[in-house]
Amino acid sequence: MASVEEKLKPRGLFSGANNLLEGMKLLKEMQDQNGVKKLINSELWHACAGPLVTLPLVGSLVYYFPQGHSEQVAVSTNRTATTQIPNYPNLPSQLLCQVHNVTLHADKETDEIYAQMSLQPVNSEKDVFPIPDFGLKPSKHPTEFFCKTLTASDTSTHGGFSVPRRAAEKLFPQLDYAMQPPTQELVVRDLHDNTWTFRHIYRGQPKRHLLTTGWSMFVGAKRLRAGDSVLFIRDEKSQLLLGVRRVKSQQTTMPSSVLSADSMHIGILAAAAHAAANRTQFSIFYNPRACPSEFVIPLAKFRKSVYGSQLSTGMRFGMMFETEESTKRRYMGTITGTSDLDPLKWPNSKWRSLQIEWDEPECRDKQNRVSPWEIETPESPFIFPSLTANLKRPFHSTLIRSSHVDLQCPSVSSLWSEQLLKMLIKPPPPNISPSIQEVKDNAPQKPQGENGQPDFTNSSISQVLHTQQIDPLQVEPASSNALLHQYPGQVDFNSFPGVRKTVDQEFWDLHFNNAAKCDLSSLQYNSSQNPSDIYSCLNLDGSSNSGSAIIDPSVSSMILDDFSADFQNPSDYHLVGNFCSNQDVQSQITSASLTDSQTFSLQEYADNSGGASSSNVDFDDNNLLQQSSWQQIQKAGSVGRSIDVSSFKYYDELRSEIESMFGLEGLLNDSSSGWKLVYVDFENDVLLVGDDPWEEFVGCVKCIRILSPLEVKQMSEEGMQLLNSAGLQGVVTQDS
Amino acid sequence: MASVEEKLKPRGLFSGANNLLEGMKLLKEMQDQNGVKKLINSELWHACAGPLVTLPLVGSLVYYFPQGHSEQVAVSTNRTATTQIPNYPNLPSQLLCQVHNVTLHADKETDEIYAQMSLQPVNSEKDVFPIPDFGLKPSKHPTEFFCKTLTASDTSTHGGFSVPRRAAEKLFPQLDYAMQPPTQELVVRDLHDNTWTFRHIYRGQPKRHLLTTGWSMFVGAKRLRAGDSVLFIRDEKSQLLLGVRRVKSQQTTMPSSVLSADSMHIGILAAAAHAAANRTQFSIFYNPRACPSEFVIPLAKFRKSVYGSQLSTGMRFGMMFETEESTKRRYMGTITGTSDLDPLKWPNSKWRSLQIEWDEPECRDKQNRVSPWEIETPESPFIFPSLTANLKRPFHSTLIRSSHVDLQCPSVSSLWSEQLLKMLIKPPPPNISPSIQEVKDNAPQKPQGENGQPDFTNSSISQVLHTQQIDPLQVEPASSNALLHQYPGQVDFNSFPGVRKTVDQEFWDLHFNNAAKCDLSSLQYNSSQNPSDIYSCLNLDGSSNSGSAIIDPSVSSMILDDFSADFQNPSDYHLVGNFCSNQDVQSQITSASLTDSQTFSLQEYADNSGGASSSNVDFDDNNLLQQSSWQQIQKAGSVGRSIDVSSFKYYDELRSEIESMFGLEGLLNDSSSGWKLVYVDFENDVLLVGDDPWEEFVGCVKCIRILSPLEVKQMSEEGMQLLNSAGLQGVVTQDS
């Protein structure tokens, strides 16, 4: 794992410097600002930024939202944009850009973290410019850290700092408890690479960890008040680092005495408009903790949310927020409408296009409008990146993923969305579609309302399809059932406690308990064929979570989220539910031992998977969301893999690599073998690999799927033509 | 004296707020920012800003210079604008604006002062919009203040603050010296209206004034370091106030984490361009102590410098700078060229159009380009505003001002500028123009080179006109000589030491001593009729200053500059010189007692003037330069007065007021009396008061002059027609 920090490169801002003098000025400024190559520690920066913040990768494609940028300025200046702001008709509400530079910063006065990004508008994805220096690392959130909100005692001059026990034991070097009292000196560095030394002592009755000498000086220098937070992390080199977060009320940034708020709002729009017109870079600051919402959105994340699912009024959703303890928590709500936030200046903008209502009354302080990519819906859950970039993810493909012929890329909503359904105009051939009923029949019916609550374990998918006016009996792909039974032994939940927890119980519970809140009259699809249909939209993923467990709150949610990011295919969940629905799943899982989950090596299970062995290609779930040039490769019953298609010269080279990845040597480059490669492009069309000019293929491939001769044979019954036009097999619309 | 501070009005920024919610937000913000109507004390603000800073008045006309604004941003961000900045071809380099709002601010963290101005672009001077709320006061610099740079002892934790003796005696309440030791408690307020209490004690051996208890807390709270300055003032209500100035090196403002420097530069340009295109207000911040040069220039000041004098290569000039003790000092230099600072983006801009060279090598840190209005030249000296707004100025009109029929407003350069001369196309009637030679003949010739220096006392005006290729014999107005002798007794310099000092000796000395530096070959006008002409441009005001005195450096320059601001009419200087040229003026004046000059009440002399008595209308020499809606009224031989024309309903009301002002009851409203009122509009046309619609008159009147029947008779000989077309009487061009 290449541990390369964000590099400080000559800024795009100054690439146009027209003389040597300016260049030298720049050099001096950089030294002034950063000292001699004083780079900000990326892990520490991300620790300060919080678990929800992920920066785009250099070279990747993003959408830049001027409205969002303007919001950040509004928050920083306490001034919203006025009507004095001119229109920039040539500036779209979302500007496709390539990220040219990302630098991390921290305010020298307040330690407030922020990032500078250089963005270059591009015409299309094919317009991307290869960024030469690519050894950059994606956002890495620290594994070992703690964050404490300072008490009055912590900040008073009367004493030191009371260290939470777990934090001291997890982060600080082991104390020599033989000493009386046990004492050591801690040397800690802050964002500016200043070193602070604290006396760490374990004393008192009862015994406790304290920071004494040195602490008050730190509090004074950073001007900390009760309510501010201090966070410690241990980086890869086991060095202790610390950061500061101010209490929100103290973040009331004074109005800048440099520029009026209006001029600032105009400035960001004019700068973006000018850059868009000239295809030149422009530079922005992103202030994660001040900014209401991210306004630089990775292309894939945007696409997934906007094209990958159909958001409609009445739909339930979840959204992640940071807790006071710097962990994530999901809040639930209902979409109450879709409309332009600013119909005059930004018509048809996706920015905060969703009007929502939160379930909990204490959410009043939260925005009542969100953007599609901010939320999780039944159709595109778990879009948030994981805290744990370390964990490999291949294995659960083996366990759960897609055992039917799923031609969709996992990064796109894997529930068949209305959009895709509309594409299916042909009736299905009668000889395929072994129905979902088969699966149902294999699972013993769980009586409804064992604890007074209805059970949707088995009926959910069919109900979804009912809701969308589709015959559920026509839905389930042909091969799913067969493949399901192909690896039955691996779907043993008791042996995978970590996996079991990945299905988010909280999501499920909230979802369920708030079902009554759904405004039925606003449902877009209203084809109630039976009374239970009222839940079909509410608990769309109820079945998905039927294998979920109650989570031990003391267990870090990091790992859980890492897993959940891959639970994207509801049919997977269905299978899980299928296996477990005859038991009290929750109690069963809750009782499983979780103690070892944090050191649980997932990689070893991958080696048991159906063909592929471990490889030296690193996976990072950030790729999934942020990078358009890495493609997923799937094979039924095998570990999913990722590959950078653009690194190959031509099809044969690509095929050879895939062959070796999946142990299919000689099969893919031999057309007589019967194996086929198909791919999904950005328009969700399914195409045969090799048909298109290589460059075009590289530019539009989203994911690749390996089809065995058997799968090809099954598909051939409706022909590749249907595949091409529908993108899915065996899913049809009911004539409505 | 109406003591009304700058009022906080609903900001122009928000005048376009489109709903109630925004309005309430605004209200909250204002409270947040300013507390409950916590207005910043204007005197204190100006004390912090320094003696050179004068803010434009609400309602007045100014030129806004985007380049200058950009410079301020560059300084604040440490980033100059890059080539990425787009061009705004429709944004002129100087934008004529009306000032709609001026609010004073101070940074809550650093106490750094700044001002916000709302500017509205206007098409022409006639486009001005009467600002309703008009009880505003011009910039008032405090009379009683001192400023001390803090020493290491002052800021150490070891002791208190050593108060300079003069400061303590001048500002602080009188100590009871009977006490042992003399002690009192001082309660002082800062810019944010916080109160600080200090123990003021007079002790030690030798005795000295100290601030002890309370001081260290103040130093800590304001984070003062040695090198920073603290200033105390006593305001009108005898309350003590204090302010803070940071040492320049500490002013390195961090790069804003809100907006990139480029976006800021773009923002100011785009905001101004948009406002200019739509004639809407825009809002700017002006940071006097960070800003390299003012970029909002009163129209009159601009005109005076640009049209009122011909600046050319080789010309000597002076320019005011603030000293470390917060006083003014003039530095001398030579104009070395005229060119565009940025020929590509801002062609033909007056901003820093002058390339200059400073006399003193230690001026290297000073700009090597300046704008015309920043400098004093022989043709337009003393453009800087005074520190002493308290001093009344009427009397010197009596003493010195304009005893000929001068129809020019004093706010315009009173030396007949080339521009105006060009307007005079008709040859003069032979029966007027009693020549300047008459004046000369009345003055005994002073032999040249008494101390090795040439004497220009008498020849200066004629030489000026020679230089401009005009026959000096045709220049002097008819009535000047007669009026000169009307009040001979008042022109007694020995009885007016304060007056004598107003002509700046330093300027004169430096000017003279550096004459050899002048590049004669670059002189624009080269009509040398005799060898002494080489000095005619260099020492143009040599004669003007022939009545000048060597200034006691210990005397504050405030008063001097107040006076000097009115020495605008070279014929005045000429008269002065005329009276004194038969003596060694310098030695004579130097020997005059200056000790009482600071408490010298000028008002009492005004009561002796030839007709008008004192009035309750306040004069402020700032009006002279900055105000377009206050108008000067002049009458030959009387004290000049100011009046707000817009406060009257119609001509008769205005005439009545002027009558009572000048003791002319019944004469002006009676057309048969023979008295006339004429006025000069913003285009320097001279018109009869009453001809125009009242509103139009109010919108364009610049100054008013009362003509006696005698003067009217004299004028009638060439007719009002000539007056209208020329704007000056009896001044003609030689056919060139």
Added chain:
DNA sequence: ATGTGGGCGCATCGCCGACAA
């Protein structure tokens, strides 16, 4: 497990005149 407060030693703040400069 950890926030707060009393006790108390001692470091530093802060008031004083004595010197210069």
Added chain:
DNA sequence: TTGTCGGCGATGCGCCCACAT
């Protein structure tokens, strides 16, 4: 006239524990 220093008191920082939650 006023900046700095040695002197010395008294304030309050900061380390310790006992509680309480």
